[in-house]
Amino acid sequence: MDNDVTEITLIDEDGIERKFQVVTKMDIENKEYVVVVPxxxxxxxxxxxxxxxxxxxxxVLVSVEDDDEFNMVSxxxxxxFSEDDTN
Structure with a gap:
């Protein structure tokens, strides 16, 4: 995924398209993650x-199901973002 993507459209479990704003993209331990908000x-x-x-x-975008992985990315x-707030 390109770093300059600001919006994505995903299809939910009911088949409805939903738009999300991309907050950030991060690379952690050789994996890429994206943080989005509806x-x-x-x-x-x-x-x-x-x-x-x-x-x-x-x-493809996949939900993070593993608690340890989720906590690491969180x-x-x-x-x-706490570093951004102090600048």
Whole structure:
């Protein structure tokens, strides 16, 4: 996924397209992650997705199911944005 992507459209479990604003993209331990927030929702929590490759070497976004992996990315995200707040 390109670093300059600011918006993505995902299809939810009901087949409905939803737009998300990309907050940031991070590389952690040789894996790529993207943090997004729903475009239409106010005060919505950020969602962490891992960028994997499918059989055709295309980017696919996958929910982070592993608690340890989720916590690692959450901590990196919080650290990144707490550093931005102090500048």
């Amino acid at each position: 475009e239409e929702a106010e005060d919505s929590e950020a969602i962490i997705l891992r960028i994997d490759k499918d059989d055709n070497d295309e980017d 901590e990196a995200y919080e650290t990144l």
